[in-house]
Amino acid sequence: MSGPEFRTLDDVVYGRVDDVSPGVRRVIAKNPSKFTYTGTGTYIVGRGDVVVIDPGPVIDSHRDALAAALAGETVRGILITHCHSDHSPLAAWLAAETGAPTFAVGPHLVVDEPEGMFDGEEELSVPDEPAESSDDAASSGDDAEPEVKMEESVDTGFAPDVAVSDGEVALEGPGLTMRAVTTPGHTSNHCCFSFEEERTLFTGDHVMGWSTTVVSPPDGDMRSYIDSLRKVAARDDALLWPTHGPCRDDAPTYVQALVDHRLARTAQIVDLLRASGPHTVPEIVRVLYTAVHPKLHRPAARSVMGHLIELVDDGRVHTVDGGPVRVAAQFAV
Numbered sequence: 001m002s003g004p005e006f007r008t009l010d011d012v013v014y015g016r017v018d019d020v021s022p023g024v025r026r027v028i029a030k031n032p033s034k035f036t037y038t039g040t041g042t043y044i045v046g047r048g049d050v051v052v053i054d055p056g057p058v059i060d061s062h063r064d065a066l067a068a069a070l071a072g073e074t075v076r077g078i079l080i081t082h083c084h085s086d087h088s089p090l091a092a093w094l095a096a097e098t099g100a101p102t103f104a105v106g107p108h109l110v111v112d113e114p115e116g117m118f119d120g121e122e123e124l125s126v127p128d129e130p131a132e133s134s135d136d137a138a139s140s141g142d143d144a145e146p147e148v149k150m151e152e153s154v155d156t157g158f159a160p161d162v163a164v165s166d167g168e169v170a171l172e173g174p175g176l177t178m179r180a181v182t183t184p185g186h187t188s189n190h191c192c193f194s195f196e197e198e199r200t201l202f203t204g205d206h207v208m209g210w211s212t213t214v215v216s217p218p219d220g221d222m223r224s225y226i227d228s229l230r231k232v233a234a235r236d237d238a239l240l241w242p243t244h245g246p247c248r249d250d251a252p253t254y255v256q257a258l259v260d261h262r263l264a265r266t267a268q269i270v271d272l273l274r275a276s277g278p279h280t281v282p283e284i285v286r287v288l289y290t291a292v293h294p295k296l297h298r299p300a301a302r303s304v305m306g307h308l309i310e311l312v313d314d315g316r317v318h319t320v321d322g323g324p325v326r327v328a329a330q331f332a333v
């Protein structure tokens, strides 16, 4: 990890407003989990006239912290990277409070899962697995069920006031130019936002500062995700500000390493199937993710599914029974 200490997350104080650059402040929500790392980082960009990026989960302490941080400021816009429940839900409150419009690519695209697609993934659950089991699940819910499905962590109630498209200036003001950089993959509506005056990019969950991103089909798409990583790697951002994890000041190198990691996973899956015959998704996960804690094997299975969908689509892998891609299918080269 590089960069000044204030950019790291060694010293997280929930609700505190941290000045992380001349034009950027960050408030971290108290929703730490195995998916959110130390919690959701909400960014306030600009001084006086500001935009807020990903207001975060509906947690009273976070809402109060944002209200205090924004006192005396004019919120010009609310930018949403995507609609997982630790990113967008508080936008409704902030928009009502400030009258500021919301900006995003669009609402979360609801894609029907093919029947039985994820049957069998529960065998990767670890005993006494805590409630949060899906990407970005906020840990705020007292009413959380023992197994929260992926779909339940999506904020389907969010729809932006303004739909942004790639390269478009979403908002412009004195010293404050925010441009949309669409990055489908983690979700189909994922969007990063660049703060032109500081040559920095707010990466949402597309690039995280601490871990690889879960790409969960059918909305999550590995091919799009890798393409979107290449898109960010080719940019010339001085800093990346992820929602979860510390700032990165080595953008092209770091993001290219994420691309390489995904390509290596693809190759590992093909090599495994070639070397030892057909395997199911849980079997692939257990072999390839030995270095990863078992509690992360279930989300890892989602990313493996993402790789397999791409491989089957490319004709490099097939299901032994000729059926659709699903967790319990036997995959072969």
Ligand SMILES: [Zn+2]
Residues within 6 Å of the ligand: 082, 084, 135, 136, 186, 205
């Ligand atoms: Zn997410």
